[in-house]
Amino acid sequence: QVQLVESGGGLVQAGGSLRLSCRASGIIFSDNAMGWYRQAPGKQRELVAIIGSGGTSNYADSVKGRFIISRDNANNTVYLQMNSLKPEDTAVYYCYARRVRVYWGEGTLVTVSS
Secondary structure (H helix, E strand, O other): OOEEEEEOOEEEEOOOOEEEEEEEEOOOHHHOEEEEEEEOOOOOOEEEEEEOOOOOEEEOOOOOOOEEEEEEHHHOEEEEEEOOOOHHHOEEEEEEEEOOOEEEOOOEEEEEEO
16 A cells, blocks of 8 residues: 655745655655645645656756755655745645656645745
8 A cells, every 4th residue: 555644844934944754655665756746725736846766856947946855765755845935835735656656645734924
């Protein structure tokens, strides 16, 4: 059974930082691309950042220079370091794993107050 369990969300003031974690089980973690999507109220889910099995990362333009995605294959965990947070970053953040199939976590809420 595949599980992606996110943690680290919460309430932060604009300009602050948070680090999200996603621990995976039930997959060969090192073979999977891992990523983070987010969905704000009334909006579609959008890609935030993704890191390939080889470590190459890509980011949405809206978070480039502020967010950093990383992975720890030894601990089956992917991280999203979020700096200089803005109110428009407020959303539910979902962890994502993809190899042949796509798997999703249940999400963690990030709220950025102005």
